[in-house]
Structure formats: C-alpha cells, structure tokens
Amino acid sequence: MQFELTREYFDHLRTDIELGDTEAVTRALDELYPADIAEVINELDLHEAKFVYNLLDKDTAADVLVEMEEEVRERFMASLSTQQIAREIDNLETDDAADVIAELPESRQEEVLSQLEDIEQADEIKSLLEYDEDTAGGLMGKELIRVNIGWKVLRCVREMRRQAEDIDAVYTIYVVDDDDRLQGKLSLKKLLLASTQSSVADIYDPDIQSVTTDMPAKEVATFMQKYDLVAIPVVDYQGHLQGRITIDDVVDVIKEESEKDFQLLSGISEDVESGDSVWLLTRARLPWLMVGLFGGILGSKVISNYEPQIQIHPEMAIFMPLIAAMGGNVGVQSSAIVVQSLANKTIGDDSMFPRLMKELAVALVNGSICSSLVFAYNILFSDSMALSITVSIALITVICFAAIFGTVVPLILHRYKVNPAVATGPFITTTNDILGLFIYFTVGRILYGMF
C-alpha cells in the first residue's frame, strides 16, 4: 500500500531518465502521491530531478515542490526561472506558498510575487510573509470559509460554494460580523441539518477557540493538541479573522520540537539531519564537546589534587570511571523526566520540593541496590576493605547528589525561561562527572584515614 523507494525501482527510473524515455518515467510515477515523488526527487541529481519534474501536471508539481527536502528545494528553485516558480506558487495554498517563497533570496521574492496571476493571492502571501515563521501567523493559511452572522442558510450555502472552489478541504465554517470579527463557528453537520430559511445567527456556535497571530508555534501546537483540534482560527488583537491553522502543519511543529529536545539531550545544538554536510554536522556537535572537554579538564584538576593519594593507593583510580559514569547516568535520567514533564505541563512551577523528595527516594533505592552489588563484587574480588567501603559509600552519595542536581537544574532553567532540555545532555553528565570524582576522593580520604 505504502510506496517504498527500492533500489530496483530507482535504478530502473535512472536508466529511463538517461534514455529520455518520458513514457516509461511517466508510467513509473503514475501511481505515486506527491510525497512519494518528492522522495524520489530528493535522491536524484538536479538534471534528473528537472526531467522528472517537467513531466508532472501542474497541481502535482506544486505539491511535490512543497514536499521536497528543504535543501533539495532550494537548489531546485535556484535553477527555475521566476515565471516557473510563480506558476507553481499559483497552485499552492497560501501557507505553503509563503513557506516556499520565504526560502528565496529577497530580491527574487518580490519578482515572484509580482508575477502571480491571482493578485488577491499575491497580497495574501505577502501579508503572510510578514509574520515570524515560528508564530501562529507564520503557520496559518488564508484559505477558509467565512460566512456573515446576518446571512440566511441559503445565502450561506451559495457563498460557501463560491469560496470552496479555491479550497481543498473544508474544516470549519467561520462566522464573522460585518467588521470581519470572529463570532463563532458553524458545523457542516448543523448546516446539513438546517432548513434553508434559518439564519446563521440562530444555528451558529458562539463557543470558538482561537489563537492570536503572535502566539509562538510551539504554544499553538500544545493548544491544538490539548483540545484535540483539527483546525483553529487565527485572529489579530482586535479579533479580526486573519487565517486558520490546520493540524498537519502543527504535527510538523510537534515533531520538530521533540527532535530538538532529543538532539539537545544527545549534545547536538542545531537541528541537523544525517544528510547534512560535514561542516554543519561538526558545527552542531562541537559546542557540547567543548563543554565536555572543559569539564574533563576541570575534573583533571580535581583528581590532580589527590595525585599523592593515588600514588599510595593506585587501586582508587580503578573505580573513578565507574563513579563518574554512574553520576552522569543518574543525572541524565532525573533531568530527562523533569524536562519531559515540563514539556507536557504535567508539573507546575511550584512543585520543586515534592519532586525533589521523590527523586531522592528513587535515588536512595537505586543507589542502595547499586552500592550493595558493587560492594559484594569488591568483597569477593578485591583485597582492600577501605576501597570496598569507599566505592560503595561514594556511589550512593553520588547517585543522590546527581538525582538532586538533575532535578533542580532544569526546574531552575525553566523558571528563568531557558529551555530546560539544555540541561539534560552533556552539561549534566559533565557536572556530575566532576561532582562524582570530588565525592569519591573526599570519601576515600576520610575512610583511608580511618582504616
């Protein structure tokens, strides 16, 4: 059912393209949806891509353009004439059109807009380009069905037919007043069931949720998700209906947000994909490696204070990495839970203390188990009682501190409006490494003094 881009399909296609066999290529693409064709084009070189693209009908071509990978599209559009781009844009919904145009160099944006056939659409796209892409305004499209609260159902249906000509999918019918201020919604179901003589005012639903144009995209996503909305109207501060956001655009936002957190957690600071250039991939990772490096050097300072001790008891060095690693692991676990709960809004701002107590309880349980196990191991396989006790006491202490630290840091960052996910990755690991070593050697110094 779902298209799969096999090596075989691909090799065939490339041969057909090379032979210039338009018929075979058209046949190969025939059953495919735009998203599939875009997948194919992502893998082709520019020359091959243009060959395929030119065989598409204009509606498909426009959709394929939207579905391409961003870098592929940029390269591809650079090779198209302004007229060609304008022709594709004419076949797109305004939100997609604005996204595509926004990727062009500014000088070309003007040119393309001036060549659009539909002047009204050009104006709409222009107005969309003015919003920050990470806001509701940047997400919204202009295609929607609006009816006046004063109309009768008959006029409604007539107007809807006219408006629906340009719209692919009808989600909700928005009801506005004479000043175009959003008043409510009218469900298709109500309209289907109503008599043609009733008035919109009698059958519309004044209870409507909307967002303002400047709401951050991330909040729009949370909002639509919480209330299970398929589409949401966007208004300005005076309540004038400006556009609508559909769930498919919001799904992309949700995905991007969680990918960003995933990347932060793994120490990658920019949104990169494995297909990106070596330079981009390097740049995205280096900052966190620097944090790790700096932390490692700090850690080495801590250890070097205990160098004489290590010389007398070299066996202490043996468990340094274990202590450091466990501190790092526990810290990441604790912070990940907090970050995720904050993202899901399942915890509020004032829950620092109970959360801390719970994390401490978990840490004590896990710490006791791990400490006992490593103690049993050391008793069996090592000669030094001092070492065995040092390692186990240090381990449980480190686990508790790491848990506290991993819980508190993201909560504090969140309070100061910094993305707490920053604190889940290498930062927590590194800090806990150092903290762990410090605890380890301090405990060691005390215990070795006693035995």
Added chain:
Amino acid sequence: MQFELTREYFDHLRTDIELGDTEAVTRALDELYPADIAEVINELDLHEAKFVYNLLDKDTAADVLVEMEEEVRERFMASLSTQQIAREIDNLETDDAADVIAELPESRQEEVLSQLEDIEQADEIKSLLEYDEDTAGGLMGKELIRVNIGWKVLRCVREMRRQAEDIDAVYTIYVVDDDDRLQGKLSLKKLLLASTQSSVADIYDPDIQSVTTDMPAKEVATFMQKYDLVAIPVVDYQGHLQGRITIDDVVDVIKEESEKDFQLLSGISEDVESGDSVWLLTRARLPWLMVGLFGGILGSKVISNYEPQIQIHPEMAIFMPLIAAMGGNVGVQSSAIVVQSLANKTIGDDSMFPRLMKELAVALVNGSICSSLVFAYNILFSDSMALSITVSIALITVICFAAIFGTVVPLILHRYKVNPAVATGPFITTTNDILGLFIYFTVGRILYGMF
C-alpha cells in the same frame, strides 16, 4: 485565552467544594473545556473529584473522563458503579469508549457493555476491543459517513443527515459498494457543488489511501504524516470498510513515540511520568543503571591491568575521566543522528558505508580540534611531554572509534528489527567508556615506553 490552573483558582475551588457550594463550583467550571476540567480533576482527591464530576452535564462528563490522566481515571472509575460508567460510555465516540473500557478489569468490561443503551454501539465497541491497541484497529473509531456508489446525490445528502446525527465532525464521506468494500471518497466540496440529480459514481474520487486493521500504530502515524492526512479509512484484508482514524489520535501516537525514544536515550526503559510512584520510577531506571554498573566494573578490570603503570605515572589517572566522557559524548551524538534519521526514514538500509565515512570525517574534525586544545592546555600546565602526547593521541582515537561505534551499532540493531534508540543511551556511553580507557592506556604504554 488558554486556561491556566493557578494556585489561587485551585484554592478557591477546594474551599467551595468543601463548603458544598455547588453554585460556586459550577460557575468556576463554566468557561472551561473538558480538557481543562480534566486537568483540574487530575489534581483533586477522589472525594473532591466526584463532587466536581457530578456537577457536569453528561456530554461534558464523558469528554472529561477521556481527557483525565490514565491513573486518575482508573481510580475514578473504580469508584463508579457499572451503570454510571455505561452512561458515560454511551456519550463517547467508539474509539474513546473502547480505550476507556479496555482499562477496566475484564469482568467489568462485559458488565458495562451489556448495560449500554445503544446496542449497535455496544457491538461496535466490542469489535474494537478485539484489536491490539498498538494497531490501526486499536486506534480507529466506527463513526464515519458511508454512502453507496450506486446512490444519487439527493439520497446521499438524506443518508448523510441521518448518519451525521451521531457524529461530531465529518472528515470525509467514504464511498462503498454493495458489499461494503471501500471504493473511494467523496469530498464535501464536490457534494456542495454537485446537482442533486448526479450520481455518486459520477462525482466520487476513486483515489483513496487506506490502511489495514493490523498496521502498527507507529506506521499509521508515519503514513498520515507523510501524506498530510486528517483522517484515514481502515479496511480489513478483503477491503471492507471497518472504521477511520483521525489525526488527533495519531498526534498522541507521534508524541508517545518520540517520548519513548527520548526516555531510551536518557536511560529510562519504561514509559514513566514524574507523577508516577517511586517504585515505578525506580523500576524504569534500574536496568540501565545496571548496564552502567556492569560497564563500570568491566572498566575497572581494564584499568586494574594498568595498575603498576598508574603507580609509576599517577598523572595518567588524571585524564581518565576526560577520555571516558568524551568517548561517551561522541558516541551518543553519532547514534542520536542515526536513530533520528532512521525514524524519519531519511536513510535507507543500504547506506552504512557512506554514512560511516561522513561520521568519520566529522569525528576527525572535532577530534583534531579537541585534541589540539587539550594539547595546548597540557603543554602550558603540565610537565610531562609523554602525558600531553598520550592524552591528545588517545583523545582523537577515542573520538573516531566512538563515532564509528555510535553509527554502526544502531544501524545493525535496525537491520535486525531492534529499536535502534536502545543503543543511544547508557549502552553506548558505557561501551565507549571502556573502549576509551583501553585506548588511553594502550597509547600510554607505547608512548611512555618511547619517552
């Protein structure tokens, strides 16, 4: 615009509940949507929750039940009589109803189903309960509008009116043949624009994407996302229309999937929330801590082989944690990129070699920079040339090995149908710790021999 559960609101509400002031409580809930009320109830104790719940009208009450947190709902339903549950279920869509009923003990499931007023709905729910919850069948609902391909538009509209009575939102009109096999779709727009005399066969769109009941939920999510679908019909292997999945359910699947990966990456093996019990939280974390512990002990074995060397050159111990940590960090970065690309299907099965080369290139650049920096530091602040060279050579070697390892392991896991996210967290960190120490001491042994 969006409801925020403030401490103040909450304190007021609790006081009103305690006073038994139904009017004040009703007023406090009046402006809220079901998702908001569920948020309030999540924070109340059982007694308070029931007070609030009993004040809701039946449609709202049912929706609130669906929106509650799972544990809260379970506790809550345990306190309701079978009749009460049946009354709520009657007001739910079949997919939500099935989800709620599935949480009940099996003996109660039967009881509740037998008490539903709408026998047809009871049968539908029963049939939904038979599907695995992680498949398309488990996600789908039965509410949809179906028209026969042989009908005229007039009959269509009449039938739709009748069917629409039970349905909240109309997404698509599905066209079936006399055997109820899915034939295509009919857009509301087409229907709006068509004359009442035309036949469905003339205006329907035979091009329709569907999924089978046994498709894994995760794949349904990818599918709907790829093709930007708001709803998708579900069919059995004979093509009979069984139900439909709407995007809001799929959004939940997408979120859960990315949360699962996030948790795996941070060393948490079960889906937990910060609100869960200490025991659950402990259980979810202990397995990975064990991996870390075991790895730490293995690491200690590696180091203990070099104990005499450490006794002679205790300064070598100083940089052990740095080497281990950097190996871990790079490994996580590399594996995270691969895991994410696999999840997004931007890389295929056969791209092992080019990916490896690219990762190696990134590792060489990052490794060179980090090694140079640490070398400069050591030259400035340490007396031992052997140590300075050892640390830097070991560091770049470890970074390259960690990158290779971090890339290859998830790709291999993926090939053997294991979730590659398993390999991004503590597993990679631990293995790279050990590998790093081994490389460090080997390089040290060689270089110290030379100087």
